Amino acid sequence: xxxxxERAAFSDGTVKREGxxxxxxxxxxxxxxxxxxxxxxxxxxxxxxxxxxxxxxRILAEIESSFVRNRSFEELKTVTNAQxxxxxxxxxxxxxxxxxxxxxxxxHLGHFILRLAFCRSEELRRRFVKAEIxxxxxxxxxxxxxxxxxxxxxxxxxxxxxxxxxKEKFRRELLAASPNLKAELFEKEKFYKVKWTxxxxxxxxxxxxxxGGWAYVPSREQSSIIFQAFQSSLERALEATARALPRLxxxxxxxxxxxxxxxxxxxxxxxxxxxxDGSSANGEAIKAEMIDDLARKHFPxxxxxxxxxxxxxxxxxxxxxxxxxxxxxxxxxxxxxAIAFWRKSFSKITEDKFNKEYRYNVRxxxxxxxxxxxxxxxxxxxxxxxxxxxxxxxxxxxxxxFSEDNLQSxxxxxxxxxxxxxxxxxxxxxxxxxxxxxVACTRVFEITHAGSGVGTVKKGEGVGGGESVTHPNQYxxxxxxxxxxxIESLGGNDDVPMKGEEGGGDAMVxx
Amino acid sequence: MSTEEVEGVTPEVMLAFYRRLYPFKxxxxxxxxxxxxxxxxxxxxxxxxxERDVYLRYQCFETVExxxxxxxxxxxxxxxxxxxxxxxxxxxxxxxxxxxxxxxxELVFDIDMTDYDTVRTCCKExxxxxxxxxxxxxxxxxxxxxxxDQFGYKHLLWVYSGRRGIHLWxxxxxxxxxxxxxxxxxxxxxxxxxGGKDMHKKVNVRQGTKPLPPSLQMALEPLVPCFGDLILADxxxxxxxxxxxxxxxxxxxxxxxxxxxxKWNKDDGRSSEDKWDDLKSEIxxxxxxxxxxxxxxxxxxxxxxxxxxxxxxxxVSKHRNHLLKAPFCVHPKTGRVCVPVDPQLIDDFDPEKxxxxxxxxxxxxxxxxxxxxxxxxxxxxxxxxxxxxHVDMLDRHAMALMDQVRRSKxxxxxxx
Numbered sequence: 021x022x023x024x025x026e027r028a029a030f031s032d033g034t035v036k037r038e039g040x041x042x043x044x045x046x047x048x049x050x051x052x053x054x055x056x057x058x059x060x061x062x063x064x065x066x067x068x069x070x071x072x073x074x075x076x077x078r079i080l081a082e083i084e085s086s087f088v089r090n091r092s093f094e095e096l097k098t099v100t101n102a103q104x105x106x107x108x109x110x111x112x113x114x115x116x117x118x119x120x121x122x123x124x125x126x127x128h129l130g131h132f133i134l135r136l137a138f139c140r141s142e143e144l145r146r147r148f149v150k151a152e153i154x155x156x157x158x159x160x161x162x163x164x165x166x167x168x169x170x171x172x173x174x175x176x177x178x179x180x181x182x183x184x185x186x187k188e189k190f191r192r193e194l195l196a197a198s199p200n201l202k203a204e205l206f207e208k209e210k211f212y213k214v215k216w217t218x219x220x221x222x223x224x225x226x227x228x229x230x231x232g233g234w235a236y237v238p239s240r241e242q243s244s245i246i247f248q249a250f251q252s253s254l255e256r257a258l259e260a261t262a263r264a265l266p267r268l269x270x271x272x273x274x275x276x277x278x279x280x281x282x283x284x285x286x287x288x289x290x291x292x293x294x295x296x297d298g299s300s301a302n303g304e305a306i307k308a309e310m311i312d313d314l315a316r317k318h319f320p321x322x323x324x325x326x327x328x329x330x331x332x333x334x335x336x337x338x339x340x341x342x343x344x345x346x347x348x349x350x351x352x353x354x355x356x357x358a359i360a361f362w363r364k365s366f367s368k369i370t371e372d373k374f375n376k377e378y379r380y381n382v383r384x385x386x387x388x389x390x391x392x393x394x395x396x397x398x399x400x401x402x403x404x405x406x407x408x409x410x411x412x413x414x415x416x417x418x419x420x421x422f423s424e425d426n427l428q429s430x431x432x433x434x435x436x437x438x439x440x441x442x443x444x445x446x447x448x449x450x451x452x453x454x455x456x457x458x459v460a461c462t463r464v465f466e467i468t469h470a471g472s473g474v475g476t477v478k479k480g481e482g483v484g485g486g487e488s489v490t491h492p493n494q495y496x497x498x499x500x501x502x503x504x505x506x507i508e509s510l511g512g513n514d515d516v517p518m519k520g521e522e523g524g525g526d527a528m529v530x531x
Numbered sequence: 532m533s534t535e536e537v538e539g540v541t542p543e544v545m546l547a548f549y550r551r552l553y554p555f556k557x558x559x560x561x562x563x564x565x566x567x568x569x570x571x572x573x574x575x576x577x578x579x580x581x582e583r584d585v586y587l588r589y590q591c592f593e594t595v596e597x598x599x600x601x602x603x604x605x606x607x608x609x610x611x612x613x614x615x616x617x618x619x620x621x622x623x624x625x626x627x628x629x630x631x632x633x634x635x636x637e638l639v640f641d642i643d644m645t646d647y648d649t650v651r652t653c654c655k656e657x658x659x660x661x662x663x664x665x666x667x668x669x670x671x672x673x674x675x676x677x678x679x680d681q682f683g684y685k686h687l688l689w690v691y692s693g694r695r696g697i698h699l700w701x702x703x704x705x706x707x708x709x710x711x712x713x714x715x716x717x718x719x720x721x722x723x724x725x726g727g728k729d730m731h732k733k734v735n736v737r738q739g740t741k742p743l744p745p746s747l748q749m750a751l752e753p754l755v756p757c758f759g760d761l762i763l764a765d766x767x768x769x770x771x772x773x774x775x776x777x778x779x780x781x782x783x784x785x786x787x788x789x790x791x792x793x794k795w796n797k798d799d800g801r802s803s804e805d806k807w808d809d810l811k812s813e814i815x816x817x818x819x820x821x822x823x824x825x826x827x828x829x830x831x832x833x834x835x836x837x838x839x840x841x842x843x844x845x846x847v848s849k850h851r852n853h854l855l856k857a858p859f860c861v862h863p864k865t866g867r868v869c870v871p872v873d874p875q876l877i878d879d880f881d882p883e884k885x886x887x888x889x890x891x892x893x894x895x896x897x898x899x900x901x902x903x904x905x906x907x908x909x910x911x912x913x914x915x916x917x918x919x920x921h922v923d924m925l926d927r928h929a930m931a932l933m934d935q936v937r938r939s940k941x942x943x944x945x946x947x
Contacts, residue, residue, distance in 0.1 A: 142629070193745035199738045216682065217705065217713050224719030226736070226744045233683030233705070262629075 049124035051171040052110055053156070053163060055250060056131050056257075066273055069133060073281055075107040076130030080151040085332065087150075087429035100158045112164045136274075137281040139262040143441060144282055147432070149258065153251050160243065177245055182211040182236060190229060190236065197229040198238050210239040218252075219244050306352040308361035314351070316437070318499040320461055320492045321418045322403060323347055324434045329414040334368045339407050340415040345385050346397040350493045355386045399491045400458055419457035424449065431464065438468035462488040465495060475506025540866045540888060542582065546606050548888050551895060551912040553859055554922045555599045561688070561858075561929040562612065562637075564702070564936045568594060571635065571707075576613030576620040578854050579605055589620040608863050611854035615707075633851040638684075638706040638714065641855070642670050644695035646724075646842040652766045652774075657864075659695040661881050662765060667697055668877045669757045670841035673750045674699065675874040677721065681746055682706075686932050688925070689877075691885060693862025693869045698855060702932055704939075711850050718845045723747065723836055731780035734833040734840070740826045747840075751832060754839045762803065762838045769803040778806070781834050783826050787813045858925065859918075861888045870921035871928070886917045 064072075082103045086096040104110065110127055111118040131152070138148035160168065187194065194211065195201060201209060216235040222228045222244050229236040237245060268274065306314070315327040326344040330336050336344065341362075348358060362382055363374055380389055387394045398406075400417065409416040418427055428445050444467050451460035462482045469477040482488050483498040563572040572592070579587040579602070587605070592598040602610065614633035618626040644651070644659050644667065653662045671689060678684050678701065686702040709717070724733045737743055743751065762768045769775040775795055782788045791809055795801060801809070814831070817824040847853055860869050866887035872880055891913075898915040913922050 196742045196745045196748065199741040215705075217709065220713045220716030224716035226720055226746065229745055230681040230720070231683075232680070 049121060049128065050113075051174060052112055052124070052167060053159060053171045054124070054128060054131070055175060055253065056128065057175075057253070059132050060125070060129055064129060066277075068129070069274070070277055072126050072130040073133040073137065073277070075126070076134055077281060078107050079103050079155060080134070080148070083151045083154050084147065084429065084433055085328070087426055087433075096154070097158050097161065100155065101162065104158075110159065113167055114164070133278075134281065135258060135261050136265065136268070137278040139258045139265060140282065143432075143436070145255070145258045145262070146442065149251060149254055150429075152254060153247060156250050157243075157247060160246070172246070177214075177249055179212040179214045179237070179245060182213055187211060190231070193229045193231075194236060194238070197227065197236070198240075201238060201240075212237045212239070212242060212245070214245055218248055221248065305354065306348075306357065308353070308357045308364065311348070311353075311361060314496070314500075317503065318496045320489065320495040321430060321434055321464065322416070323492055323496070325418050325430065326414055330365050334366060336365075337413055337415075339409070339413060341381065342385065343398055343403065343415040345382065346395055347492050347496075349386060349395075350397040351496060355383065355388065358382050358386065397491070397493050400461075400489060403492070404457060417457055417461075419452050419460045420455075424452070427452065435464060435468050439470060440464065440467050458488045458490060461495070465489060465499070469499065469502055473506075474509035475502040475504075477502065540608075540861060540863055542606055544888055544892065545608065545861065546603065547892055548861060549599070549603050549606065552888075552891055552916065552918060553599075553602070554913055554918075554925065555595050555602075557922055557925045557929060558857060558859065559595045559598065560933065561702070561925055564932050566933070571615055574615045574617070574619050574634075576616060576852075576854070577857075578611045578613060579607035580609050580611075581605060581607050589623050591620045609860040610857055612857045613854045614851045635707040636851040636853075638701040638709055638717070639848055639853065639855050640674065640699040640721075641692075641844040641847040642667060642674075642697050642699075642841060643692070643844055646844070650762070650766070650768060650838050652768060652770075657695060659882055661883065664880065664882055665757075665761045665765065665878075666839070668880070669754065669761065669839050670843075671697060671699075671872075671874050671877045672753055674721070674841050674843075677746060677750060680749070681720075682717070686928070686935070687874070688858070688928050689872045689874050690858045691867075691870050691872050691880070691882065692856065693860070693867045693885075694865050695882075697872065698858075698869075700855075700858075709851075714851070715849045718843070718848050720746070721841070722843060722845050723840045724842050731777070732833070732837075734837045736833075736836075737829065740822070740829045743832060747836065750840060751835065754835055757839050758835045759804075763807055764804060767803045768838065769806045774803075775806055778810075778834070781830060781837065782810070783830050784823060787827070859922075868918065868921070870918070871924045873924065891916045891918055 079100065083096065083100055086099055108123075108127060108130065109118070110123050111120060113120065134148065138144040163171070191206065195203060195206060213234045213236055216223050216228075216230055216233055219228065219235050219237060219241075222237065222241055223230065223235060227241060228238075311327070312331075315324055319327065323344060326336070326340055329340065330344070345358065345362070348361070353361065359379060359382055362378060363371075366374055366378065383389045385395055403415070403417050404420055407415070409421055418430055422430060428442075428449065431440060431445065431448065432442060444463075448460045448463055451457070451463060465483060466477050466479050466481065469475075470479075480486060483494055489495050559568070559572055560566070562575060563569055565571075575591060576588065577590040577592070577598075579590060581587060587607075590601065592601060613620075614636035616623075617632050617634055618630055623631050644654075644663060645656065647663065647666045648655060651663045651666060654660055675687060675689070678687065678699075684701050684703040684706050686706075688700045688702070690698045690700065692698055723736055725735065736747055742748065767774075769778050779788045779792055782791075787810075790813060791806070794809060795806060810831070814824060814827045817827065847855065856869060858869050858871060861867070862869065866889055867882070867885045868888060868891070870885055894916040895912055898912075913919060
């Protein structure tokens with residue numbers, strides 16, 4: 021099923037060098053790490069095909085959602101390792117009790133199947149590469165040092181070790197390029213020369229010394245070369261696969277699986293709710309089980325983020341509950357439904373604990389306890405300025421409180437299904453960089469409600485009359501209004517398929 | 532300050548310019564790297580700006596003759612050169628969207644005088660004079676040597692943008708093939724001046740007070756004398772209250788800043804040179820090798836960079852599919868031709884001496900009447916005008932590129 025062309029794409033640029041260590045092993049997978057140069061050439065049952073893919077997809081989805089959730093790399097590593105252990109364990113070569121060949125074969129198969137599913141659009145390829153390279157990085161960092169050395173010497177990264185004379189010649193420059201390298205450790209530090217184009221990340225941050233097109237990479241930054249090599253070979257391979265894919269179109273067994281896989285990934289974070297889907301989103305009163313669907317279609321990024329966090333952690337810290345709870349109250353969630361919603365969401369804790377610690381809290385925000393104040397939902401201004409989120413908090417305004425990378429991932433994961441693409445990002449990021457967070461949010465609203473006819477929004481219209489977003493509830497209310505108008509213009513037919521229903525189905529692949 | 536609007540650049544003038552003066556052949560040699568047209572030319576996007584701001588994108592040509600014919604028939608006010616696409620740009624609509632991607636493109640840089648408005652005192656906005664050209668000259672020197680030294684590129688063409696800036700086109704094979712990610716990396720490597728107008732300190736390139744990265748240390752050397760001549764003496768940047776207040780914002784030691792503020796408030800007559808000396812003598816009073824002294828010395832280096840280091844328009848360089856005005860176009864406002872500039876002689880370059888299209892046509896009128904060449908095709912009439920040295924420069928540049936391509940082709944042949 022994999023074309024020769026794809027294999028050819030790998031073979032260029034890997035001219036064997038002298039001194040490279042060849043491992044003549046009878047093992048098919050001598051290393052835990054895999055650069056996936058060669059496609060698997062064997063028969064696979066359709067069941068195995070699907071399992072391998074879905075199990076790997078669970079891990080990649082977890083990685084994506086880590087970006088979305090603004091997790092640090094350390095947190096991401098912990099979460100990913102846990103997920104890997106569950107669905108796709110990969111033990112080191114010293115672990116004799118495990119089925120190493122089986123584990124590695126599954127890793128190998130899963131990777132190549134997902135390549136097929138994700139090679140089809142630039143957007144999918146970009147996201148797949150980002151998730152895969154992160155997975156590779158997590159595994160690389162947790163690999164046994166000795167085994168990693170063996171893996172590295174098993175392939176040619178085409179770097180040139182900088183000899184003593186050259187190192188001495190550029191001593192001053194090399195030290196200045198690595199401010200954290202102590203002068204007394206200089207003699208011990210090894211440097212490798214590669215063409216600068218192979219380490220653009222290090223060049224961009226001026227973390228190497230450059231001379232005549234060569235980057236002098238200290239051994240502590242060596243992993244950059246490896247990750248970049250992994251990334252560029254995967255990018256090339258995906259493009260080759262995309263070109264070869266049309267020949268697969270006729271296979272009626274595989275295409276539906278592949279379609280499902282990529283859609284599941286696109287749908288973003290899998291929903292853990294198996295509640296009744298399909299309830300009408302048009303009624304005024306909101307029920308707890310409608311919130312998943314509403315979040316998908318109508319919430320601004322701050323609330324989507326809180327919702328996804330809640331679904332994932334099945335818990336939420338105080339300021340997050342406050343920001344999200346009041347928003348839901350104003351959205352139209354009654355106190356009974358609110359209790360039901362929070363109770364069900366906090367599924368890790370006992371009934372007793374919930375009643376003692378959280379029920380009061382929810383009732384309080386509805387003005388039924390304590391000083392019985394009628395609290396208003398927080399405005400953008402308040403969210404931006406008050407109660408800055410600390411580590412572990414998920415409240416705040418993503419446009420302001422997320423790092424650039426995470427914000428971009430979050431936007432794509434949250435709104436791709438509503439038409440936002442990576443080509444929209446520069447404009448949004450521009451607004452963010454100039455600290456016009458409400459402009460960015462308004463632009464996202466316009467993009468996700470673009471189209472023609474009733475119930476759509478043109479650029480510049482904002483949330484009505486050219487107004488920009490100043491309140492999360494204003495965002496959600498306007499979005500629902502537009503949807504209602506759209507449905508009514510179609511004859512008020514309740515049978516109009518809702519995006520949420522399709523999405524729900526897709527997410528099941530993951531869930 | 533001088534931005535005399537030159538006599539009208541009318542469509543008739545432009546047409547005569549394209550017919551008789553524009554060096555189409557030299558331009559094609561330069562972007563094609565070979566004599567016979569390759570994809571570097573035939574798959575290249577040209578974008579033409581017509582009268583009334585009609586913008587015609589995705590034009591491409593098979594031969595020099597077709598290129599010239601089309602330009603003469605559409606008579607654009609100017610045109611731009613874009614990337615080499617996987618498919619001929621004019622077939623964009625019929626190609627599958629995924630199959631239409633930019634493959635190659637010169638690595639380009641754009642330096643514009645407007646980015647220096649906060650530091651220059653002689654002109655504003657569109658204005659440019661010989662004095663503020665010194666900023667551009669400093670930028671050219673630094674960029675030219677950095678790119679050659681650090682990235683090893685050899686085929687650099689500097690082109691005056693016709694009014695108040697300069698473009699750099701790099702045609703080395705590796706540079707042509709850079710991905711957007713790599714272009715972004717090179718911009719990150721080069722760009723130093725960052726932060727908007729609410730950010731006083733725009734140079735943040737070191738860890739704490741550690742030494743500058745080696746590339747910037749190298750750039751700093753020629754900028755130190757430049758700072759003295761240009762910023763202190765010529766532009767007198769710290770003369771005005773706003774000017775020296777900006778300087779004080781960049782001094783990390785609050786006490787020293789306060790001492791200087793009091794001193795300068797009292798004495799209105801102190802020149803920028805005096806003020807810089809004041810700062811230096813305050814720094815000399817601190818203990819040698821003390822952290823305060825080290826941080827102040829670092830701050831002084833950063834100040835020199837902030838005032839003199841090249842300010843590039845980063846967005847232009849980051850994407851393969853960015854369009855940039857072709858050399859030898861005429862700037863519609865000034866009438867000046869966008870001529871190539873020798874970086875070795877950048878200090879002597881005077882933007883006000885660049886030939887205008889009107890002047891060139893007048894020169895040509897004289898020649899033609901004396902020689903009486905009626906009816907003949909004027910393919911290289913530029914030879915008889917003051918455009919000649921500039922076209923010669925492009926020809927020499929293109930020749931070196933073609934030599935390089937020929938040599939590497941021969942080397943490839945030998946390997947068999």
